[in-house]
Amino acid sequence: MPPGMGGGDAARRRNTSGDKKKEEVPDGPVYTVSYHTYTLPLFRYTNAVRSIVIIDGLLTVILWLCGGDSEYFEKNIVEFKFMHSVFDLAMLAILKTVLLVVVSSALEESAHKMVDNPFEIALENQVFWLHVGMKLITFSCLVASVVKVGLVLNCLLNVADYEVMSATYNAACISFVTFTFIEFALCLWSNRAMRKLQLIRIQHPFNDMGQELDKDGRVMKKSPGILKVFSLAKDEAPLVTGGLFAMLLSSGSQVVAPLFFGKVVDAALDSMTELNRTVLILVGIYIVGSIASMARAWLFVLAGQRMVARLRKNLFASVIRQDIAFFDTNRTGELCNRLASDTQVLQNAVTVNISMLSRYILQIIGSMVFMFILNPSLTGILLAVVPIVSFSAVRYGKFVQKQRKEFQDRLADAGTQAEEALSSIRTVRMFSGEPKVKELYGNEVDRSYQVGKKLALAQGTFDGVIGVISQGAVALVLWYGGKLVHEKTLSAGVLTSFLLYTLQVAIAFALLSSLYGDFMQAVGASIRIFTLLERRPGMITDDGQILPILTGEVEFKHVRFTYPSRPEAEILKGVSFTVESGEMVALVGPSGGGKSTIVSLIERFYDPDSGIIYLGGHDIKSLDPQWFRKKIAMVSQEPTLFAFSIRENIAYGREATEEEVIEAAKQANAHDFISQFEEGYDTLVGERGVRLSGGQKQRIAIARALIMNPVLLLLDEATSALDAESEHLVKEAIDRAMKSRTVIVIAHRLSTVRNASKVLVIDKGTIAEMGTHDQLLEQNGVYKRLVLRQLTAGTVSSTAAPGTTDVILDPQAVSIQTQAVVNGSVVDV
Numbered sequence: 001m002p003p004g005m006g007g008g009d010a011a012r013r014r015n016t017s018g019d020k021k022k023e024e025v026p027d028g029p030v031y032t033v034s035y036h037t038y039t040l041p042l043f044r045y046t047n048a049v050r051s052i053v054i055i056d057g058l059l060t061v062i063l064w065l066c067g068g069d070s071e072y073f074e075k076n077i078v079e080f081k082f083m084h085s086v087f088d089l090a091m092l093a094i095l096k097t098v099l100l101v102v103v104s105s106a107l108e109e110s111a112h113k114m115v116d117n118p119f120e121i122a123l124e125n126q127v128f129w130l131h132v133g134m135k136l137i138t139f140s141c142l143v144a145s146v147v148k149v150g151l152v153l154n155c156l157l158n159v160a161d162y163e164v165m166s167a168t169y170n171a172a173c174i175s176f177v178t179f180t181f182i183e184f185a186l187c188l189w190s191n192r193a194m195r196k197l198q199l200i201r202i203q204h205p206f207n208d209m210g211q212e213l214d215k216d217g218r219v220m221k222k223s224p225g226i227l228k229v230f231s232l233a234k235d236e237a238p239l240v241t242g243g244l245f246a247m248l249l250s251s252g253s254q255v256v257a258p259l260f261f262g263k264v265v266d267a268a269l270d271s272m273t274e275l276n277r278t279v280l281i282l283v284g285i286y287i288v289g290s291i292a293s294m295a296r297a298w299l300f301v302l303a304g305q306r307m308v309a310r311l312r313k314n315l316f317a318s319v320i321r322q323d324i325a326f327f328d329t330n331r332t333g334e335l336c337n338r339l340a341s342d343t344q345v346l347q348n349a350v351t352v353n354i355s356m357l358s359r360y361i362l363q364i365i366g367s368m369v370f371m372f373i374l375n376p377s378l379t380g381i382l383l384a385v386v387p388i389v390s391f392s393a394v395r396y397g398k399f400v401q402k403q404r405k406e407f408q409d410r411l412a413d414a415g416t417q418a419e420e421a422l423s424s425i426r427t428v429r430m431f432s433g434e435p436k437v438k439e440l441y442g443n444e445v446d447r448s449y450q451v452g453k454k455l456a457l458a459q460g461t462f463d464g465v466i467g468v469i470s471q472g473a474v475a476l477v478l479w480y481g482g483k484l485v486h487e488k489t490l491s492a493g494v495l496t497s498f499l500l501y502t503l504q505v506a507i508a509f510a511l512l513s514s515l516y517g518d519f520m521q522a523v524g525a526s527i528r529i530f531t532l533l534e535r536r537p538g539m540i541t542d543d544g545q546i547l548p549i550l551t552g553e554v555e556f557k558h559v560r561f562t563y564p565s566r567p568e569a570e571i572l573k574g575v576s577f578t579v580e581s582g583e584m585v586a587l588v589g590p591s592g593g594g595k596s597t598i599v600s601l602i603e604r605f606y607d608p609d610s611g612i613i614y615l616g617g618h619d620i621k622s623l624d625p626q627w628f629r630k631k632i633a634m635v636s637q638e639p640t641l642f643a644f645s646i647r648e649n650i651a652y653g654r655e656a657t658e659e660e661v662i663e664a665a666k667q668a669n670a671h672d673f674i675s676q677f678e679e680g681y682d683t684l685v686g687e688r689g690v691r692l693s694g695g696q697k698q699r700i701a702i703a704r705a706l707i708m709n710p711v712l713l714l715l716d717e718a719t720s721a722l723d724a725e726s727e728h729l730v731k732e733a734i735d736r737a738m739k740s741r742t743v744i745v746i747a748h749r750l751s752t753v754r755n756a757s758k759v760l761v762i763d764k765g766t767i768a769e770m771g772t773h774d775q776l777l778e779q780n781g782v783y784k785r786l787v788l789r790q791l792t793a794g795t796v797s798s799t800a801a802p803g804t805t806d807v808i809l810d811p812q813a814v815s816i817q818t819q820a821v822v823n824g825s826v827v828d829v
C-alpha cells in the first residue's frame, strides 16, 4: 500500500530502512518483506471520544423524542419554550456529535502525518488548531448546558407556578451535562493522548505485491470491510456531513408528516379554523422537507461524482505505474472494466446508498417512536411482524445478491471479449474472423442472459414476498385499528396517522433490504479496486540517481532472466557483452532466441533475476527510471502511434518547440509527406496510426526517437517489405539517426550486419557467437548458416547498394541448403 493510504485506522508509512528481507517459512512459501506499514489499535483515545460523543448524541435525541405527547412537535418545535423543552439540547447534541467526530478524526490523521513529516510547520499548526477546536466545542457546549440546567433548576426551586418538564426531559438535561463534562475532560487530555498514539502504531510487514504478511511471513487473506470502502469518501466528508444534515431534516419532515395528516382528519371533524391551522403546518413541513431533500440529493450526488473522479484518476495512476510483467498477465479489457464499472458501483455505495441507508433507518426508528406514542398496543402488533420481514428480506437479499454478482461477472467477460475483438478489428477482418468473434461474444452474452433470467425471477420473488408480508402487516393494523375506532378508544385521525406510519415503515424495510445487495456488490468491487490501488509495482519508479552526463555504453554482466508470466522457462542464461560508446552492435539469431528480451531488459521493462546491466558505467537499477528512459529511444518494427496529431506524436517524449518538431521530422524524412497533408502537423493519425502507411508510421516513430536526442538508440529493424521508395526513405532516416550515438539493432538485413562494429548471435538464451560479419562468416557456425539460409530464401532488398545483394535475415526461414551465393561467390555451408 502506498504511504499515507488507508487513513484513520491505517495511518501508514514505508519503513524508512527500505530493506528487503527474506523470511523463511518451514512448511510454506518464502515471501520477501518489502516494506512495513503501521495500523492503530482499536481501543484508543479517538475511538473512545467518538463512541462517547455518539452515545451522548443518541441518548439526548432519544430522551427528547420519548418525552413528548401527542402535541409533541407543536409544543417542542413550533412553540418552543426554553424552560419547558430540551429541543435545543437535542439539536446541540447532534451538532456536537458531528463536529467532534469530524475534528477528532482530522486530528488523529494529522497527528500521524506529523510522525512522517516531522518538520512540516503547516501540519504542526493544523494539529494545534484541531486541539484548540476540540476543547472549544466541548467547552461551549458545557457552558450552554450548564446555563440551561441552572435556569431550569432555579425555576424548579423558586418559581411557584413553573410547570415541571417530563421526567425524560429532565433526564436529557442531566445526561447532556454529565456527558459534556466527561467529553470536555477528555478533550483537555487530547495533546497527551495524541503523543501516546503516535508511539503505539503497530508495525505490519507487506510484500512487493502490497499484500499484508502475518508473523510467519504468509499472505494474510483479508477482504476490505465496508468501513474501508467508506474511507474512500474521506475527502468528501464536508459534503457528506452537509448531506447528512439535510437528510436529517428531510427524514424528520417525513416522520412528522403522517402525524399531522392524522391531525388534519381530526381537525376536519372539529372546526374550520383548526383545519386551516393544521393544514398550514403540514404544508410548512412539506416545504421544509422538499428543500432539505433537494439539498440532500445534490450534496450526496456531488460528493459521489467527486469521489469517483478522484478514484478513477488514482486507480489509473496505480495501473499505469505497474511493471510490464503485470500487463503480461492482466487483460486490458478487465482493467478497463475496473476503471469504469467497479468505480461506479463504489460511487453509489459510499454516497447515494449510504444516504438511503441512513434515511430508511431514521424513518423506521422515527416512525416507530411516533407509533409507540400514538398507540403502544397497535405498535406491539407491528413489532411482531418486523422480525419476519427482516429475516425474509436478509435471506432473499443474499440470494439475489449472489445472482447479481454472477451476472456482473458474466457481463464483464462479454465486455472483455468485445474489447479484444474491436481492438484487433483489422486482424479479425483479414482472417474473416467475424463469425468467430460474433460467436464468442454471443456465447458470453448468452451466459449472462441465463444468469439474468434467474436474477429476474429471484428479484420478482423477492419483491413479491416482501410485498405480501408488508401489506399483510398493513391489513392487520387496519383491522385492529378499525376495531379500536369502532370501540371508540381510538380517533379516526390517529388511525390514519398510524396507517401512514405503518406504510412508511414497510416501504423503508423493503428498500432497506434491497440496499443490502448494493452494499455487498460494493464490497466485491472494492476488493478488486483496493487490490489494484494497493498493488506496489516490483520496480520503484520514482527512486534513483539523476546524473549530469550519461554516455551510451552498455554492458551485460552474467544476466539471467525468466519472464514472471512463464517462470518455468529461463530465457537468458548468463548473457555477457559490452557495447562501447558510439558503436553500432547488431543482434541476430534464430527466432525466440532472446533478442527482444535483451532490448526489453535494457529499457528496464523487467529486471534480471541475476547479473547486472550497466548503462554509461552505472547499474541501470541505480538510475531514476523516468529519467534514464528519456536517454534511450526505441524504434520498433511496427511502431505504435497514439490517436493524436502528428505533432503530438513526434513530441510525445518531451515538450518540444515547433522548430524542433519540424527538424526531427526532416531528419526522419517525414517532413515532406507531412507537409503534403491538408492539415500538416495537425493531421490526426487515427487509432494506433491507422490513417498512415507503414513507412510513414516508421518515419514518425524515428522522428519521435530523434527528438529525444538519445545516448542509446534501440532499433528493431522492419522485416516486412515496404515499397522501394518508402524503404529507401526509412533506411536513410535510420542511417542518419544512427550517426554519433550508440546503437543496438535487432538486425534483419545483411547490409546492417555488415556495417555493425560487432554482431552478437543470440541463440537459446546465450551468446552463441560474437564478432564482425566477416569474422563470423569464417567461423562456419550459426551465423553463417543463418546468412546462407536467408540467401536461399531469396528475399532481396530493393535498397541494396549497386553491385551487392542485401537480404532480409529471416530467422524463421526453414530450408537448409548446402551451397549459396554471397556477393556473387559460391560459399559452402
Ligand SMILES: Nc1ncnc2c1ncn2[C@@H]1O[C@H](COP(=O)(O)OP(=O)(O)OP(=O)(O)O)[C@@H](O)[C@H]1O
Pocket: 328, 563, 565, 566, 571, 589, 590, 591, 592, 593, 594, 595, 596, 597, 598, 811
Ligand atoms: N512477455 C513475455 N512473457 C513470457 N514469455 C515471453 C514474453 N516475451 C517473449 N517471451 C518468450 O521469450 C523467448 C524469447 O523471446 P524474444 O522475443 O526475446 O525472442 P527473439 O529472439 O526476439 O525472437 P524474434 O526474432 O522472433 O522476435 C520466447 O520463447 C518467447 O516465447
